Amino acid sequence: MRVLISELKENELSKISGFIETIRDTKYMIFIMLKDRTGKIQVSIEKSSNPELVKQLEGVLANSVVSFTGKMVLSEYVKQGGKEFLPDSLEILSTAEALPIDDTASIDTRMDYRWLDLRSEKNNLMLKVQSAFVAGMRGYLLDNDFTEIHTPKIIATASESGSEVFEVKYFDRKAYLAQSPQFYKQMAMASGIERMFEIAPAFRAENSNTNRHATEFTSFDLEFSYIESFQDVMDMEENVLIAGLSHVKELYGEKIKELFGIDVVIPTKPFPRIKLDDLYQSLKKRYNYQIPEHDIGDMNAEAEKLTSRYALEEYGHEFIFITDFKKTKRAFYHMRENDIPQGYDLIWRGTEITTGAQREHRYEILKRQALEKGLGSDVEFYLEFFKYGCPPHGGFAIGIDRLTMLLLGLPSLKEEMFLFRGPSRLTP
Secondary structure: OOOOOHHOOOOOOEEEEEEEEEEEEOOOHHHEEEOOOOEEEEEEEEEEHHHHHHOOOOOOOOOOEEEEEEEEEEEOOOOOOOEEEEEEEEEEEEOOOOOOOOOOOOOOHHOOOOOOOOHHHHHHHHHHHHHHHHHHHHHHHOOOOOOOOOOOOOOOOOOOOOOOEEEEEOOEEEEOOOOOOHHHHHHHHHHOEEEEEEEEEEEEOOOOOOOOOOOEEEEEEEEEEOOOHHHHHHHHHHHHHHHHHHHHHHHHHHHHHHOOOOOOOOOOOOOEEEEEHHHHHHHHHHHOOOOOOOOOOOHHHHHHHHHHHHHHHOOOOOOOEEOOOOHOOOOOOOOOOOEEEEEEEEOOOOOOEEEEEEEEOOOHHHHHHHHHHHOOOHHHHHHHHHHHOOOOOEEEEEEHHHHHHHOOOOOHHHHHHOOEEEEOOOOO
């Protein structure tokens, strides 16, 4: 039975399996660095004592997959943790050709061979970190009586704005890929579920080629009922993010520092909060930055970067909530008070990671706000949810891929996602 490298015990007969990372053939010895999901170990083969193994390894290249049976011993001469593996037998599970990429390959070439690119230690850690981040957030919600649900991704009408959706043929009629589970999250509130979350793919038909946009991504959505204001939603997001980051730091904080040079910072509560107009004034005064006229009432990439700088300088904090956006820049289902949407954006490390809000749950007001946005038949099914009673509620969504990119200081989603999808990328 296979034993993982991290679980090897000294002088115990064991079978280890994995990828050959390197092969070094010297006059008297062959040294192989073998890796599995838990780590690496040096396999040392003395040529004079193991002629059969030497013969088996003829022509075998790095990245081949093999199993060795033998014993792990301690050695002060081995740099890899002071351990080496002395094999008695070898089984070649899969041979590899010379790789078509190396560390100097461009990002797009690496994307063509993503399954090879992901073999690197950093990329393996990246995926584990993302898994831990999600597990920490999910665990917090389950501990606080949230129910995980799964909403459909093939829908009959274009969600939210009706634009930037992928149209698909659905038997004899048109259907669309969901931009978000927003409408179904709110249906759950009308169903009396009270607290729900979902982690699932979302699709945006945006012909955008920035470092932080993708046509398919993973969204972490939640919604909960009986809130008193959108401040409750911000409080919930603080707790969820702290839980996720704490779990990452506990499991991989040291390894992230070693491979990425990044400290996992656990934020303190409360996160700073600032109104949009006040932020504009602060950015103007401190950095002489004037928001362009077409962005007034909202944010843009440059403003987001400066806002993070401002948060660090003014509050000593990596996160900052921005509130009081203009209604023309927010979705129709955001509740309004004095004509101001009751919601926020959350900025982290120079990038918006969340739009959250208290939702409008009163049918007549919601219907009026939809008509104001020019939405009619497209949202009729959604408005039905609110005809028969619905509690006050709110929620938010976080892009898991963008979150991981920022956590690890990666330059783009292409680096972070298991398989990236963008306007010019549909394979592998």
